[in-house]
Amino acid sequence: MVLLPDEIVRIAQDISGMRIRGAGRIAKAVAEAMLIAAQKYQGKPEEFKPYLKRVAELLLKTRPTAVSLPNAVYYILSRTDSAPPNEARDAAIKASREFLQLVEDSHRRVVEYGSRLIGDEEVIFTHCHSKAVTDTIIKASRDGKKLEVIVTETRPFLQGRITLRELSAAGIKVIHIPDSAIRVFIKEATMAFVGADAITSDGYLINKIGTSIVALAAYEAGVPFYSAAETIKFSPMSLMGSDVEIEFRDPSEITGLYSAKIAEELLGLKVEVLNPVFDLTPPNQITAYVTDLGVIPPQLSVVVVRQLLGISGIRGHAIIHED
Numbered sequence: 342m343v344l345l346p347d348e349i350v351r352i353a354q355d356i357s358g359m360r361i362r363g364a365g366r367i368a369k370a371v372a373e374a375m376l377i378a379a380q381k382y383q384g385k386p387e388e389f390k391p392y393l394k395r396v397a398e399l400l401l402k403t404r405p406t407a408v409s410l411p412n413a414v415y416y417i418l419s420r421t422d423s424a425p426p427n428e429a430r431d432a433a434i435k436a437s438r439e440f441l442q443l444v445e446d447s448h449r450r451v452v453e454y455g456s457r458l459i460g461d462e463e464v465i466f467t468h469c470h471s472k473a474v475t476d477t478i479i480k481a482s483r484d485g486k487k488l489e490v491i492v493t494e495t496r497p498f499l500q501g502r503i504t505l506r507e508l509s510a511a512g513i514k515v516i517h518i519p520d521s522a523i524r525v526f527i528k529e530a531t532m533a534f535v536g537a538d539a540i541t542s543d544g545y546l547i548n549k550i551g552t553s554i555v556a557l558a559a560y561e562a563g564v565p566f567y568s569a570a571e572t573i574k575f576s577p578m579s580l581m582g583s584d585v586e587i588e589f590r591d592p593s594e595i596t597g598l599y600s601a602k603i604a605e606e607l608l609g610l611k612v613e614v615l616n617p618v619f620d621l622t623p624p625n626q627i628t629a630y631v632t633d634l635g636v637i638p639p640q641l642s643v644v645v646v647r648q649l650l651g652i653s654g655i656r657g658h659a660i661i662h663e664d
């Protein structure tokens with residue numbers, strides 16, 4: 342059996358260890374891993390497809406929630422599968438490059454549409470770190486809009502600090518708040534804007550744990566709530582009734598925030614520490630998704646998902662992109 346290149350194993354470890362994180366970056370890293378795996382392959386042509394499937398299996402196991410990950414894997418696998426054995430490697434290389442281009446193009450479009458949506462003066466409330474959101478805000482600010490951003494800590498992994506670092510470096514005023522102050526500060530915002538890990542065909546948003554609290558508070562306060570969601574984040578499998586799995590991570594991410602003494606005391610009490618890292622926001626609390634196809638209400642998610650479905654049922658994951 343042909344061994345998997347070290348680089349692929351490293352990328353998989355970086356994704357599961359959160360050194361590569363955020364749905365867009367994960368999709369890109371996965372397509373890059375498949376590309377490297379294909380380029381480095383030196384075995385027999387007829388053994389290429391099973392080899393690439395092993396690469397896919399390794400990558401699919403890294404994180405369960407970001408749908409952009411299986412979307413990347415199946416985009417490449419389905420195109421490789423349909424090629425004859427002696428053309429499979431070239432087909433994988435071509436499909437990986439196409440997917441990487443798709444990630445880049447869709448990101449650029451989301452940033453363009455999102456920045457148009459942002460008014461001349463806004464106080465934007467955000468949660469966690471989404472590259473689609475920060476790049477959109479930075480673009481809007483460069484376009485001359487007067488912006489302030491309120492960002493949560495985003496416990497336990499504290500991704501809010503990445504957001505505040507990026508936005509501050511771009512000269513944007515940022516206010517940093519604890520997650521528990523969401524409802525207090527949402528009233529100061531003119532819009533809420535978060536990322537997306539997965540969107541179901543019935544319009545539910547799956548994003549960083551706490552997103553549903555931001556949405557609920559925004560709904561109560563009458564603040565519009567948007568999510569930046571490239572179409573690679575829509576879940577084709579949800580149309581067939583599959584739930585998006587919510588990832589639970591190691592409890593040490595939570596206990597690690599305490600002093601060693603408190604963590605020891607907690608562990609001594611044998612309390613169960615649970616660390617779900619994503620939650621579900623219902624479509625009625627979402628004003629719109631900012632996608633690469635335009636700004637759409639959550640009720641149109643089913644149309645996006647159908648457009649992403651492949652032609653042949655079993656290859657439902659094969660994303661078709663129509664320009």
Ligand code: RUB
Binds near residue numbers: 538
């Ligand atoms: C990150 C997260 C982000 C989305 C979108 O979670 O919830 O909002 O992934 O990010 P984690 P992007 O830190 O657990 O990966 O816009 O960068 O794709």
